[in-house]
Amino acid sequence: MTDWDPKPEQVTGDARLVGDTEPVGLGDTEDVFVHGDAVGGDLHVADGEYVFTDVPTESEGVTPPTVDRAVTGEEDGYVEDVADDVVLRGVEDVFVHHDGANALRAGGAEQVYHDGDAQPTKLPQSYEVTLSGWNHTREVRDPRDGVAILGATNELTVRDLAHDATVYVVGWGNEVHLEGRDAEASVFFVGRDNTVHVGPYLSATAAAESGFDNEIDRAPIPASAVIQTSKEEAHADATFGRHKLTWQEPVDDEQWCPNCGSEADAVIRRRQRDALFLFGVPIRTYDDGGESFECEHCTRHLGEVSLTESERRDALR
Incomplete structure (x- = not known):
């Protein structure tokens, strides 16, 4: 068990940080998921394995602050609303949502994945649909702005998509199914082993990948x-x-x-x-x-649903 001072509060199951106004610690969990706008101060990864983040790292040598309270759990950890700094110790993988913290200090992580080439044009916190947690399933029809997942092994199905949208996926083992026509999805991956399945009459591009083994899987036009x-x-x-x-x-x-x-x-x-x-x-x-x-590219019957060559090959390996 992680050695905390003060003595940590032990919770059964998932550990959640909500409502703290002073520096707080979180440890002895498996994965940690940091929501958007969750940390008002800095997020310190004092001891961890992989960090997948949409927040760039800064000053990795900064010493983590002394915390007023510490929480340990048996399963995953969720950082949802803390006004000050958060310190993570003895955790496995950490997944940090866009704008999840004022700054990320990840000097204690074994590996950090961050792709800063592109940012969502609209904050994921304002998307119409957000699915959070573990092993949840949800279905939605034609969201106008975007959809987001934060957690693990969740499944989100978007039907009748007719407007361009952003798909924002944070965590691991999540699946998004996009069905519709004449729309384009911009996909942001923060994590690993996530898949976005795209119907034959939609196009999708991977805007950024802060992680690995994520994939866009497009169904062929019949x-x-x-x-x-x-x-x-x-x-x-x-x-x-x-x-x-x-x-x-x-x-x-x-x-x-x-x-x-x-x-x-x-x-x-x-x-x-x-x-x-x-x-x-x-x-x-x-x-x-x-x-x-x-074929679907040269027929006059099908209409304008063909994809460009770059769109057809846009799948993350």
Whole structure:
């Protein structure tokens, strides 16, 4: 057990810091999750393993202050609302939300991950939906600004997304499912092993990754979205007489479109036939019409849902 002075308060389960106005310590927990606007002073990692942070580190050699109160727990720790400094000792991984502290002093951490290349255009604290904790599930429809997760093994499903949005993920093992059309998601990862699943008619880019093994997984556009008329539909009304038919069929073994040259999810073959039909069976063919190809990038049927090459390949490894 971590040696604290004063003697720590031991809690069962998760340890939460809420309402402290003087320096406070938190220790002997597994992971620690620091909410946005949680620490009015500085956050000191005096002893820890990995730190994943959206707050840049400063003055790593600064000595942690003496705390007035210390709390230890058996499971995870959550820092939610402290007006002064917070000191972490004997913890494992630490995940720090954007604006989680006035400054982060992480000299006692084994490894710090911070990607400062991009910041969310709107503070995650103001997003319409925030899911916090462990192993929670929630569903929301078309948020206008953004969604955020803080914790571990949570699952958030966003349906009918029709507006550009920010997805902000803090922690580990979380999953976000995005479904909708004609919208773009900017994804910020603070942690590890998180996945954002993106539907075929949406695009997503990883704006920043303060961590590792996070991934954007985009579903392919189905061939059915490019096909206007199947072979069965085209032949359904060709019972008697001469008919000129046009239909499309998927090409499962093509990853590059023979027509436009793009790497594609949904390559289809367009077929034409001019024939004399009896009971729906061609008994004399005048022109077999050959074949042509198209995909989600070059078809005029699908509309503007194709992605750029950089968007298609934008997945964090």
